[in-house]
Amino acid sequence: MISNALLQKSLIAKLKADTALVALLSSSDVxxxxxxxxxxxxxxxxxxxxxxQQLPMFIMDPCQWFSLTFSVFTLSExxxxxxxxxxxxxxxxxxxxxxxxxxxxxxxxxxxxxxxLNSAIRLSERIWRAEAFFNARLHTL
Numbered sequence: 001m002i003s004n005a006l007l008q009k010s011l012i013a014k015l016k017a018d019t020a021l022v023a024l025l026s027s028s029d030v031x032x033x034x035x036x037x038x039x040x041x042x043x044x045x046x047x048x049x050x051x052x053q054q055l056p057m058f059i060m061d062p063c064q065w066f067s068l069t070f071s072v073f074t075l076s077e078x079x080x081x082x083x084x085x086x087x088x089x090x091x092x093x094x095x096x097x098x099x100x101x102x103x104x105x106x107x108x109x110x111x112x113x114x115x116x117l118n119s120a121i122r123l124s125e126r127i128w129r130a131e132a133f134f135n136a137r138l139h140t141l
Contacts, residue, residue, distance in 0.1 A: 002066060002138060004051050006105050008034045011049045011070065011095075014109075018094045021047075024087050035073065044077035044127075045087055063139040065110075070136070074120075076128045081120035088117055088130035095134055103141065112136040 015021060015032045022030055024045065031046035050071045057065040072091045076084035096114040101107075113135055120130040 001054060001056065002105075002107050002140075004054065006102070006107075007051060007054070007068060007070075007138075008049055010100075010102050010105070010109070011072075014098070014100060015047060015049070015072070015091065015094060018090075021087070021090045021094055024083075024090055044075055045083055046075040047087065047091060048073040048075070057137070061139075063141070066138045068136045068138055069115075070134055072132045072134070074130045074132070075123075076120070077126050078128065081122075081128045081130070084120035084128040084130040088120070088132045091132050092117060095132075101141065106141050107138055108141055110137045110139055 012032055012034065016030055025031055025047065026045065031043055033048060035048040035050035050073060052069040052071060055067045057067050059065045074084045074087040074091060092114050095112050098112045100109050114132065115135050116133045118131040120128040123129050
């Protein structure tokens with residue numbers, strides 16, 4: 001299995017590298033982090049990567065294959081749900097049908113696919129959360 005910490009690091013780096021997505025996040029400190037991040041300062045809008053399940057795939061191949069299901073939360077403090085939904089769509093644009101390698105850590109995101117978007121819901125009086133779901137196939141290099 002691939003370390004969940006490495007997978008989160010890779011997904012966060014992939015999202016932070018996309019200039020169109022980063023432009024939607026108005027903070028000078030880009031709020032793209034792991035879902036469980038507990039910092040002292042939290043600004044909106046924000047993006048959080050949430051790993052759900054990693055499973056081995058039994059394929060006859062010299063590489064080890066894995067399936068990863070994860071979601072990405074987008075959070076907004078706007079008056080309407082539009083900003084959270086718009087950022088979730090941008091996250092979907094970055095990750096759907098993408099592939100990339102982490103040569104240093106020895107694995108490759110072979111194919112990442114969107115498996116759905118949930119429209120933003122109100123979490124509190126001023127906070128909206130949308131969620132994008134993904135499934136990825138990974139293999140060791």
